[in-house]
Amino acid sequence: MKLAVAGVGRIGAFHARTLKDVAGVDTIVVADLNHEAASSVAAEIGAEVVADPLDLVHQGIDGLVIATATDGHAPLLRAALTAGIPVFCEKPVAGTLGETIELAELEAKTGTLAHIGFQRRFDAAYRRARAAVTSGEIGTIHAIRATTHDQAPPPRAYVKVSGGIFHDCNIHDFDIIRFVSGAEPTTVYATGANKGDPMFTEEGDVDTAAAIITLDDGTLVTVTATRYNGAGHDVRMEVTGSGGAVAVGLDDSLALRSLEDGVQFPAGPQCWSFFERFHDAYLAELSAFAGLVATTSPSPCTVRDALEASRIAHACDLSRAQARLVHMSEIPGLDAPIADGT
Template sequence: MRIGLAGVGRIGAFHARTLAALDDVDELVVTDADPRAAERVAAELRLLATGATGATGATEATRETREVGVRVVPDADALLASGVDGFVVATATPGHAPLLRQAVAAGVPVFCEKPVAATLKETIELAELAASSAVPIHVGFQRRFDAGYRRARAAVASGELGFVHTIRAGTHDQAPPHASYIPTSGGIFRDCNVHDFDILRFVTGREVATVYATGANKGAAFFAEAGDVDTGGALLTLDDGTIALISSTRYHGAGHDVRMEVHGEKGAIAVGLDHSLAMSSAEEGVDFPRGPRTWSFMERFLPAYRAELAAFAAVARGERPSPCTVRDALEAFRVAEACELSRAERRPVDMSEIEGIGGGA
């Protein structure tokens, strides 16, 4: 297959290496607003394909990199005109919506990093476009491909936990992204916790009913300058009465920490509770966790990122429907929107206050 890739920053360069390692992919067509970044990633892939050691970014993701053709093109027009079988959008968030529209107009199956758009209005428009089009769109919520979250989903669905009453989940990044990322990121709830909101729906099969959120800034000034917070907290009530406590921070120096605990009447299950846990026990004589820790989302979700792009190749070949639709992305984004409103107005927000498809919740 020939796969196009727009945007080769932090996640795009990582996706380039993952795509190049997929058996399905014969050629990558790459573009970036910064042509030097595209050339750099293309050069790195060519170097890795030769088996050279010491290439930048030669992580585990690249060990299996095969010899794929890599071509750099100036923009998305040239990329789509090159006859790609699928298009991966990994640009900064404001680029997602226009590129999605371009891909749909060209009839090319598209994988788009979360969030699909920077605003709720645009996300709703894209969900409506997706519903009226036969072109598959797969949104990049990789936790849906993580073995732990899938096991938790099965435990809820099978009834082995009894009724579920409480969920604790969080996304704690080891260190902040570069300062220029923050003003266009959409804020901590739309950028970071949106993953928790999506996986909460995936694991429980329920929708969020009400939200109460807050945030704090104790780190770098650039968060407050962008109207954002570096640490967030949200108390959600699901439509079956389950309570979910969600947290986020850009400062978790102990390591990258993404987890979910599901507590039920008959049992409890935890995702991410293994020896890589970025925390130490305060209890005497306890040697859990024994490490090593993970330090970034790339490390933490390496197998999940591989599985989601392999799934996208199958989506692009027409072998399966999208495992995460724009409608799914819209529902997670609406929860993030409610959190921002709650934080700004310091009050609980009912999801019926947040616009959805057809103008209502």
């Protein structure tokens, strides 16, 4: 197989190195608007170099990995879908809900394999949580709690283009809630606050957020996010059912300290970034993509799935702005949302 990587920043370079060691991948082509960076990665892994990422679709490739800056995602994804080239794309697929809907429609029209980079779907513990729910192991699900707490805030330049905390941070929670529960949200109530750097207020964002989501099977979900978790990077999920309860992220790296007498857990060390927390999941998702290209198997996380996560983020934005309960029927999308993702 001949695979291409568009964008060789931190995650793109990691993806390129991952593909180098995947069985069946014979040739890798890389491209980045920073030609020096592309040449450096290419020299390291023995890859070919193309100057313009958009030219990658004309290189006779079998699959494309998109890891450029956010504004490069939609043009490259559109080009790959139109050309019938299997494509892996980091989130978000586009900067607006309307463009995301358009790309989901194009995915359906072309039938081209598109795999969106929600790496939590490839984390072993999240997959076990899904199995515990779908198998009935923990009975009827009553509540889910999802947490994404960053250790330190991103720079202003990132905040300006991120779309806000619900879109760049909680979007992963929204996707994994759908994946684990197999259910769709019906209503959302969200709020947020700023007690840190004034840039968040100045950019129309918040540094801490919370949402209550009701799923179509009656499950209640709470979601929280903050840019200021000084203890470390904390990503968790708890699923409570009539027959038991399970947790993801409850290990010795937990960025939380117990004040109970005699409790030594967690032993540490903590994770300080998403990359540490999900290193193995990132490896797994790219290896899986290469396997999908080789076998022409269905995508485990489609543009349609990305659209549904984005719709939840937009519902949270609307709820926070208007201080009211938002029904998901108010948010534009495609008919008959899909939550399977298997």
